[in-house]
Amino acid sequence: MLSGKKVLLGITGGIAAYKTTFLVRLLIKAGADVKVILTESASSFVSPLTLATLSKNPVLSSFVKEENGETDWNNHVALGLWADIMVVAPATANTLSKMANGTCDNLLLATYLSAKCPVFFAPAMDLDMYKHPSTKLSFEKLNSFGNIMIPVTSGELASGLHGEGRMAEPEDILKFVTAYLSEGLPLSGKTALITAGPTYEAIDPVRFIGNHSSGMMGYELAKSAANLGAVVILISGPSSLNINHENINLIRVVSADEMYEAAHKYYDEVDIAIAAAAVADYKPKTVADQKIKKASADLSLALVKNKDILFSLGEKKKNQFLVGFALETENEIENAIEKLKKKNLDAIVLNSLNDDGAGFGKATNKITFIDKNSSIKTFELKTKAAVAVDILSEIINRIDA
Numbered sequence: 001m002l003s004g005k006k007v008l009l010g011i012t013g014g015i016a017a018y019k020t021t022f023l024v025r026l027l028i029k030a031g032a033d034v035k036v037i038l039t040e041s042a043s044s045f046v047s048p049l050t051l052a053t054l055s056k057n058p059v060l061s062s063f064v065k066e067e068n069g070e071t072d073w074n075n076h077v078a079l080g081l082w083a084d085i086m087v088v089a090p091a092t093a094n095t096l097s098k099m100a101n102g103t104c105d106n107l108l109l110a111t112y113l114s115a116k117c118p119v120f121f122a123p124a125m126d127l128d129m130y131k132h133p134s135t136k137l138s139f140e141k142l143n144s145f146g147n148i149m150i151p152v153t154s155g156e157l158a159s160g161l162h163g164e165g166r167m168a169e170p171e172d173i174l175k176f177v178t179a180y181l182s183e184g185l186p187l188s189g190k191t192a193l194i195t196a197g198p199t200y201e202a203i204d205p206v207r208f209i210g211n212h213s214s215g216m217m218g219y220e221l222a223k224s225a226a227n228l229g230a231v232v233i234l235i236s237g238p239s240s241l242n243i244n245h246e247n248i249n250l251i252r253v254v255s256a257d258e259m260y261e262a263a264h265k266y267y268d269e270v271d272i273a274i275a276a277a278a279v280a281d282y283k284p285k286t287v288a289d290q291k292i293k294k295a296s297a298d299l300s301l302a303l304v305k306n307k308d309i310l311f312s313l314g315e316k317k318k319n320q321f322l323v324g325f326a327l328e329t330e331n332e333i334e335n336a337i338e339k340l341k342k343k344n345l346d347a348i349v350l351n352s353l354n355d356d357g358a359g360f361g362k363a364t365n366k367i368t369f370i371d372k373n374s375s376i377k378t379f380e381l382k383t384k385a386a387v388a389v390d391i392l393s394e395i396i397n398r399i400d401a
């Protein structure tokens with residue numbers, strides 16, 4: 001896959017930089033044409049001469065170069081356009097933050113901003129730096145730009161501490177990039193519809209019936225699906241969350257009726273539909289035109305059932321892979337399977353209220369994935385981002401089967 005491919009390797013200043021000598025060797029052995037850009041601090045960890053010898057190309061470090069007594073410049077625009085792929089490894093927290101924010105104070109960053117090719121980055125840092133919210137924000141931003149993260153590994157770190165943050169081994173970086181080039185992303189060419197968040201059902205012009213759903217699970221599903229190559233239609237009820245990804249079309253709605261309309265508008269053209277929204281089961285029978293005054297000692301509101309969006313999608317289903325959520329407190333598996341059948345789903349994600357750390361407003365979730373053949377898989381408590389990846393892997397395994 002790499003034969004004849006032009007690979008731009010950006011090396012930044014972390015101890016894992018020494019491993020890039022092996023990465024360059026592997027890339028060259030695979031037939032790639034490799035150019036290396038080294039940041040100033042990276043040259044303290046790995047020698048330009050070693051990299052130039054292995055890559056068979058001069059190593060580039062600054063905008064200006066001196067050659068045969070002449071002053072010239074390393075053209076970052078030309079370099080960015082030259083590359084078929086760019087790999088930043090190791091990618092330090094500092095460089096990732098700069099990439100995420102458009103900072104452009106060295107040749108590597110200027111080339112990154114000029115590159116039109118897929119950009120991979122292999123983070124390397126100590127465990128607390130890796131876990132820091134600002135680092136996570138950099139990852140999120142870079143993912144939303146379409147850059148591809150090569151996951152870190154866990155183990156002993158240069159600090160002597162143990163944990164997540166080690167750069168992937170050169171062999172694994174090569175495997176990751178090769179798999180990407182040979183297969184594309186697993187959801188490339190697919191469209192996914194995802195509902196998320198609560199719905200608000202108006203009582204009068206200023207009041208509504210709603211619930212505490214934050215929308216986080218649906219938004220994480222949308223992000224993961226987009227990062228896996230899908231075009232995503234995210235239909236969200238009122239949520240404070242936002243999303244900025246070129247493959248995600250965010251449609252904001254307020255009520256269950258609006259969510260129903262939006263879901264049906266797009267449903268026919270999608271390959272996957274996931275109903276992660278916490279749709280209000282009932283709405284007021286009538287909506288008062290004017291604000292209701294507190295005239296009497298008590299007040300009764302007549303409610304009517306909302307349309308079950310997921311049920312209606314199940315009725316209309318053709319080739320879509322349809323996934324629902326269930327929140328159960330007793331006979332969890334049996335009730336979830338019953339729901340799956342009743343709504344004609346291909347799979348259902350069971351959230352249990354009996355699990356600490358799972359549910360509304362929490363950043364974590366614990367799920368059981370059940371498919372229509374009653375295959376049941378229970379996962380550990382994880383962040384909602386990691387849960388989204390698990391759900392999508394289960395879906396991908398089934399749509400390819």
Ligand code: CTP
Binds near residue numbers: 281308309310311324
């Ligand atoms: N759902 C929907 N439209 C509704 C109600 C629910 O699309 N009007 C979807 C939700 O997005 C979720 C699933 O259906 O995927 C939940 O099913 P539901 O029957 O509401 O189950 P629970 O919320 O678990 O509640 P209950 O058991 O009380 O019915």
